[in-house]
Amino acid sequence: MFLVSFFDHLGQYFLLLKSAVAKPERFSMYYKETVRQMDAIGVGSLFIVLLISVFIGMVTAVQFADQLGDSFIPSYYIGYIVRDITIIEMAPTITCLVLAGKVGSNLAAEIGGMRQKEHIDAMEIMGVNTAAYLIMPKIIAAVIMIPLLVAVSAFVSIIGGYLATVLPGSLSHTEYVLGLRSFFEPSYVRIMFVKACVFAFLLTSISCYYGYYVKGGSIELGEASTSAVVVSNVLILLFDFIIALLLT
């Protein structure tokens, strides 16, 4: 039963994506919608991303400093570890998990609400390809904006690590910067952007899917929103593992 339901959802998801990849009826309308979504997803999520990122950096630095204790490992390694753990894992994964909650639930509720208020039917009757018009601009906007948010997140996390260790005096400015400059592996930045793009695609397409096919009333809309977040989170973690296997 679970398998039947799983393949049913999977098939419907791919069919929706297929319908969404279509020539726009009017390019300017899709462009306008994409820009609107870029603002909503990118600018609208900036504050929460900044907030979580600074804490991620601070917690990572403090905990690693505690684990180092009086060991033989040089203390400037704190900067190095904060940098790498942020770039490879924390910035893309935690940011996208948070965005799956914020952006994902919002998209599912927005599209689901349009379904319930017959806005989608109204567009269909006008002759609009609703899968394309409602979903593609959101995916494009997310795939452009979320990697930028992830880059900002990585930068702010590293600053957070600095604030948590240098300001209280557990590490000097020179040591932290030396750590940041040590053993830098440029391919980690590539991994960060690959993860960010894949996670952005997953969280928007899955959320749009759950919203697009919502049935019933407000309880079902809430359930669709929750399912969108849960499934997006699980798949983000699964693909995090797959990308880690493939690229490291």
Next chain:
Amino acid sequence: MIRTVDLVKSFGENEVLKGINTEFYAGKPNLIIGLSGAGKTVLLKLLIGLFEPTSGSVFYGDTDIFDLNAKQLRAIRMNVGMLFQGNALFDSMTVGENIRFPMDMFTRKTAKEKLMRVDECLEMVNLDGVNDRFPSEVSGGMQKRVGIARALVLEPDYFFCDEPNSGLDPQTSILVDELICDLTNTHNITTVINTHDMNSVMGIGDNILLLKNGQVSWRGDKSQVLESDNETLEDFIFASPFLRRLREDALKLRHLDD
């Protein structure tokens, strides 16, 4: 003209429509009436192609819409306007933007031409000075009229209305009916109206289709309603004792005149 041939629709074991054969004509309001659960909304959604039939056909002119692929169906739909029960106006857009939306999507008109057409449509539905208001800022009757304006902005040949009078007071309801009737006659549109409203039936019912348990129970026009001996129609139109008495009086008067 729209024609249905042996139209059947089932949901699982439940056969909602059991072979509908009917025609909807251009230039006059075609009403689908019936009790709740009779299959009116399902028939309307089949006519628009929002549902796939279990069997049977829906012809727009000579074209069976269920033989078309998604792209061809979308092309047909650009010639269709629809007024929804809840209006389905986009909340985040102003009244003007709502009406302009189909033009933005499908035409290459300039901004000035679009603005002129929006004003023309608002004038057509007797609304003025509401372009910049949001749907939530206008009354229910005005929202209906905005819905009509949006549905007709691309000058479609087919116009569908799902319960156009729901939630309206009797006077506004009659105004909306008259508006739909005038536009249908003036522009020679094939208009199909799904309604519960007895005033609409007696006011604009030029071609009435009564559904009962998924089948056509009666067909005629408003002038035939009074003398029909169809029990379902009587129960539907003259539901209250007061209306039954009125009907009896009207029939007596008619016989006296004869």
